């Protein structure tokens with residue numbers, strides 16, 4: 001009888017400890033990377049022939065760097081973590097443009113002066129090109145950037 005009681009008490013403590021660990025987020029896959037992740041809001045402008053990003057994620061987990069104006073062939077880069085939910089707010093400052101990331105099935109149209117919101121989860125790691133899908137002049141082939149998704 002005492003042995004059964006000991007087993008029941010041990011099992012109860014194990015269940016409670018697991019519940020507590022899950023509740024306060026002790027397991028690594030609960031923290032930031034992997035499932036769950038953070039909401040990363042990115043304000044982006046698009047124009048002939050570049051994408052520019054503004055703002056910093058409050059936790060510092062995402063990094064944005066605009067293409068330096070002096071180097072039109074350097075790509076604007078956005079670095080996020082796997083599992084983050086990316087909310088991109090894209091505004092065209094001049095003519096119609098488009099925005100696509102093939103690997104994430106994203107393809108939107110950006111009318112001049114309007115802000116278009118794109119939301120997706122960065123489910124896979126890697127380096128992905130985002131690019132303009134509307135022919136917008138001679139620099140159109142260079143109207144692109146890089147999304148880096150880190151583990």
Ligand SMILES: [Cu+2]
Pocket residue numbers: 047048049096097098132133134135136140143
């Ligand atoms: Cu364009």
